[in-house]
Amino acid sequence: MLYIKCPYCGLRAQKEFSYGGDATVKRPNINEEVSSEDWDNFVYMRKSPRGKHIELWQHIAGCRQWIKVQRDTATHEIFQTAKVTEEIR
Amino acid sequence: MSQPFRLNKEGLINRKKKISFTFNGKKLFGYEGDTIASALIANGIHLVGRSFKYHRPRGFFGAGVEEPNAKLQVEFNGHSEPNVNATEMELVEGLSATSQNCWPSVNFDIGAINNFLKMFFPAGFYYKTFMWPKSFWYKIYEPFIRKAAGLGVASIEKDKERYEHKFEYCDLLVTGSGPSGLASAYAAAKNGAKVILAEDKPRFGGTLLTDDVSIDNLSGKDWAEKIITELKSMPNVTVKNRSQVFGYYDHNMLVMFERVSDHLEKKSKFTPRQRLWYIRAKETILSTGSIERPIVFGNNDTPGIFLSAAAKEYMKVYGVLVGKKPLIFTNNDSAYETALEFKKNNVEPIILDTREEHSSELIDEAKSKGIDIRFSHGVIVANGYKKVKSAKIGKLNKDKNSFEKIETVDCDCICVSGFWTPSVHLASQSGNKLKYEEKIDAFIPDKKKQHETSVGAANGSFTLEESLKHGFENGSNLSAKITETKTEISIPNVNEKKYGAHDKFWCMPLPKNENPKRFVDFQNDVSVSDIEIALREGYRSIEHVKRYTTLGMATDQGRTSNLNGLQLVSNIENKIVPEVGHTTFRPPFTPITIGTIVGREVGMEYMPTRKTPMHEWHEKNNAVFVDAGAWKRPRYYKQGSETLFEASKREAKNVRENVGICDVTTLGKIDIKGPDAAEFLNRVYTNAWMKLPVGKARYGLMLREDGIVMDDGTTTRISENHYHMTTTTAQAANVLSHLEYYLQIVWPELNVNVVSTTEQWAGAAIAGPKSRDMLSKLYPELDVSNDALPFMGYKEAEFFGVPSRIFRISFSGELAYEINVKSDHGMFMWEKMMEVGKEFGNQPYGTEALSTLRIEMGHVAGPELDGRTIPSDVSLNGLVSKKKDFIGKNSLGREAFNVESRQKIVGLIPIDRKSSIPEGSHIVQDQNAKLPNPKLGHVSSSCWSVENNNPFSLAIMKDGKNMIGKKFFAVSPLKNKSIEVEVISSHYVDPEGKRVRS
Numbered sequence A: 001m002l003y004i005k006c007p008y009c010g011l012r013a014q015k016e017f018s019y020g021g022d023a024t025v026k027r028p029n030i031n032e033e034v035s036s037e038d039w040d041n042f043v044y045m046r047k048s049p050r051g052k053h054i055e056l057w058q059h060i061a062g063c064r065q066w067i068k069v070q071r072d073t074a075t076h077e078i079f080q081t082a083k084v085t086e087e088i089r
Numbered sequence B: 001m002s003q004p005f006r007l008n009k010e011g012l013i014n015r016k017k018k019i020s021f022t023f024n025g026k027k028l029f030g031y032e033g034d035t036i037a038s039a040l041i042a043n044g045i046h047l048v049g050r051s052f053k054y055h056r057p058r059g060f061f062g063a064g065v066e067e068p069n070a071k072l073q074v075e076f077n078g079h080s081e082p083n084v085n086a087t088e089m090e091l092v093e094g095l096s097a098t099s100q101n102c103w104p105s106v107n108f109d110i111g112a113i114n115n116f117l118k119m120f121f122p123a124g125f126y127y128k129t130f131m132w133p134k135s136f137w138y139k140i141y142e143p144f145i146r147k148a149a150g151l152g153v154a155s156i157e158k159d160k161e162r163y164e165h166k167f168e169y170c171d172l173l174v175t176g177s178g179p180s181g182l183a184s185a186y187a188a189a190k191n192g193a194k195v196i197l198a199e200d201k202p203r204f205g206g207t208l209l210t211d212d213v214s215i216d217n218l219s220g221k222d223w224a225e226k227i228i229t230e231l232k233s234m235p236n237v238t239v240k241n242r243s244q245v246f247g248y249y250d251h252n253m254l255v256m257f258e259r260v261s262d263h264l265e266k267k268s269k270f271t272p273r274q275r276l277w278y279i280r281a282k283e284t285i286l287s288t289g290s291i292e293r294p295i296v297f298g299n300n301d302t303p304g305i306f307l308s309a310a311a312k313e314y315m316k317v318y319g320v321l322v323g324k325k326p327l328i329f330t331n332n333d334s335a336y337e338t339a340l341e342f343k344k345n346n347v348e349p350i351i352l353d354t355r356e357e358h359s360s361e362l363i364d365e366a367k368s369k370g371i372d373i374r375f376s377h378g379v380i381v382a383n384g385y386k387k388v389k390s391a392k393i394g395k396l397n398k399d400k401n402s403f404e405k406i407e408t409v410d411c412d413c414i415c416v417s418g419f420w421t422p423s424v425h426l427a428s429q430s431g432n433k434l435k436y437e438e439k440i441d442a443f444i445p446d447k448k449k450q451h452e453t454s455v456g457a458a459n460g461s462f463t464l465e466e467s468l469k470h471g472f473e474n475g476s477n478l479s480a481k482i483t484e485t486k487t488e489i490s491i492p493n494v495n496e497k498k499y500g501a502h503d504k505f506w507c508m509p510l511p512k513n514e515n516p517k518r519f520v521d522f523q524n525d526v527s528v529s530d531i532e533i534a535l536r537e538g539y540r541s542i543e544h545v546k547r548y549t550t551l552g553m554a555t556d557q558g559r560t561s562n563l564n565g566l567q568l569v570s571n572i573e574n575k576i577v578p579e580v581g582h583t584t585f586r587p588p589f590t591p592i593t594i595g596t597i598v599g600r601e602v603g604m605e606y607m608p609t610r611k612t613p614m615h616e617w618h619e620k621n622n623a624v625f626v627d628a629g630a631w632k633r634p635r636y637y638k639q640g641s642e643t644l645f646e647a648s649k650r651e652a653k654n655v656r657e658n659v660g661i662c663d664v665t666t667l668g669k670i671d672i673k674g675p676d677a678a679e680f681l682n683r684v685y686t687n688a689w690m691k692l693p694v695g696k697a698r699y700g701l702m703l704r705e706d707g708i709v710m711d712d713g714t715t716t717r718i719s720e721n722h723y724h725m726t727t728t729t730a731q732a733a734n735v736l737s738h739l740e741y742y743l744q745i746v747w748p749e750l751n752v753n754v755v756s757t758t759e760q761w762a763g764a765a766i767a768g769p770k771s772r773d774m775l776s777k778l779y780p781e782l783d784v785s786n787d788a789l790p791f792m793g794y795k796e797a798e799f800f801g802v803p804s805r806i807f808r809i810s811f812s813g814e815l816a817y818e819i820n821v822k823s824d825h826g827m828f829m830w831e832k833m834m835e836v837g838k839e840f841g842n843q844p845y846g847t848e849a850l851s852t853l854r855i856e857m858g859h860v861a862g863p864e865l866d867g868r869t870i871p872s873d874v875s876l877n878g879l880v881s882k883k884k885d886f887i888g889k890n891s892l893g894r895e896a897f898n899v900e901s902r903q904k905i906v907g908l909i910p911i912d913r914k915s916s917i918p919e920g921s922h923i924v925q926d927q928n929a930k931l932p933n934p935k936l937g938h939v940s941s942s943c944w945s946v947e948n949n950n951p952f953s954l955a956i957m958k959d960g961k962n963m964i965g966k967k968f969f970a971v972s973p974l975k976n977k978s979i980e981v982e983v984i985s986s987h988y989v990d991p992e993g994k995r996v997r998s
């Protein structure tokens, strides 16, 4: 079970979180034209990297904030966590 | 009553307390502190089971977790448990143990014929034999395998015991209380660290209990006791015996299995049987010690053959002799300690040492005590079927592959030692890539992967001095980093015997023309020849050899067999062992009960139960409940001997004719506030929300970004910047997360807050032509006329003195209202409604009637919004705005969503107007067509239309709208039904929606 540091609540067990996918995907702006290709990429296309991956988790059984987690998909090592408004480098 | 193999005074057992038990029906005695194994051996019983494949007689081999053979069916405390390790289970009064895997008895086992048909069971036997013909599988092969395979019998009774889970955090977790573990725990405790020390066995001390050593002039055992006593007195230390750390998971989480009360004669009702600990440790000391490995020789599975350290442990801990005429077969010095212990107890051993004549401290001591030592010797084959009687021994030539001399000696036990294998399972589970240590012919942990530090024998250090030193140092350094305190500890003086070098010898050669079975893996009956066959047949990877031969795959995880298996593969393949590599270690280290894994999450505690504030009323009024997620909802209210069908028909009919009330508390409710709330809703829903006036509700449809319908519900504008959203019961949690996702990540610039208020409001729907009359009685002061409170209107008013919200919305398709009051007032509201509604013929209705009402009206719900439908599939395209953008809009243009033959919702009625159509039925053109019969659609919801008094179903059907008027078959192979149906409109009742507006 992973041990995830919520930027608001501190280290908490994985049980308290739910997974939310790739955090680097940006939704096309609302009310703006978007090409079919860009839209399809946004809806369907995801990388499945082996190694570092910045992903979203929601602290559903805690503060309910969505957060960013940089995790190694092979080893589960977590390098960094951040608020969604913050950048992970 | 006498125990012929019990020594007079040795051991740590309590001789004052006799314990009676039975084995295979025979009444026997042991002492408190015995294991089942030690008590049986004390009684001279060695034959305890039959082997897995060949049903060969098997006895005890070890004295703890390493035991591969002695798995018993044990009955105690009123339950029966299979595969209990006799060397671990403590003896308790009244326990009854029986042998497994034998019939009719362990002494005469019919399956043993397999032993004489061994050409029938080579490696890969199951793969080869049971392949063909296919028709044999079900009737012949499977029952045969089931009967022949498997060990004990699982109980079919409900487990009455209590199991618990516990979550714990600590600075340092120490796994094993041998010398290095005790030293680590002690040093860390002195630094003020929060320490958990876990010991698998009932007694602390590990090898200190059996080795002839002294520390600071105390015996090993006394020193261990002193340290444990001190640790127990420290508030920052938790000391746990009978507790095995069996798994090392991500982020330094370890899982421990504690045997809390099986050894107790009496326990309170609330004492759990076993407890599972989830321990998040900052640092972990792995002091799991090592396990002696055997040397392979002929018939090495005969009862009476032991690991040499196990024989010593039986003498020193349990005061039990494994035999009175022992042969000690060794390639190293440690077995000499076993020989000396026998000698001390007036038993004359013969030592067979594979090494050439040489000298060491222990060899010299044995010589000086007059022990018969034969160098360059080993056991070729053990004789005796149910117990060792003698052994053919050989003097090895220099090449160690042939014999100078062969003779037979009498013996009643053989104690074998092929050197030591560090227990590296936890390190390996943590991700540590192990490395092969040439010096000890075994794998030890390599570079740290998580926060695991292996010390002592688990790290390949086999001297006490080194173990203690590493323990103190690592315990102190690791904890000092956490507590920032360092207490100096002087490392105690140690007195131990110095061992000479061991012999890299692991398998006895066979003389020409002799071919006895030589087992590598006892528990799975894998012999040297099995592994040879696997390699001959082309298996190379050790993982493949393992699976093909089942080497190391039994419940003992190959603790005594893995390294010898590797040696064999490396010999045949001419590779060195590290090139062959090792197989993966997986948790749990030893079998744990399912009960422990489940813990308290059984029965009613399996998941939380959500009850509405009106639950008790429903219960009192014969509601039959149905699970809706965690909620309990009344499915129907049973009157007399009514069936579900009859009751739901009655309830639904009453709503159509009079008025009914339904508990709708379970609907998801989300409070939405903020100046940008309208804009937010406008983006979340497919329809327009900017112009909804205060005091009005609107039906809304929510999509996922891929265009699929996510949820539907009504949202009401309570005030300028305040909305009340409802979701379906099932999607409530998902919708909240969905809204939070967009507010926090995608559009943080929107000033909106959302919060779940599902638990805060109790809700009741009042539906039926007489609902307005009933409402006016509930709110005598309020104007509830169609003009004052029109369809989709909203009002706040006092309900007999308590605040309430009135929504004129309808799920049933009838004139209907929904009243919300604070949860605390829910029961009050409900009872008032029942009282006031009497004169209008009001009856409560459950989810079954609710479904009937919505289905015949053609209102879609979960079965139609099944994660595969877009708005136009379910005739909701009228709610999709063409003017504005919203979540999922761009996906609706996808080609596949817009083809002419796209699936659409339709209604179905059976041609005979009688046969109910099973939900899930497939719609086909020709019921007798050749398979696979093309599927045109499926039946999503079915009901008995109370309005038209015949069955009616909703279906999602290819090109549905153009099928109206045509006839098809609804086929349900599951129910073995085929019903001819006619396609009609999905709106079977009141298609214009007049009633809700009346």
Ligand SMILES: [Zn+2]
Pocket: A006, A007, A008, A009, A010, A059, A062, A063, A064, A065
């Ligand atoms: Zn949090």
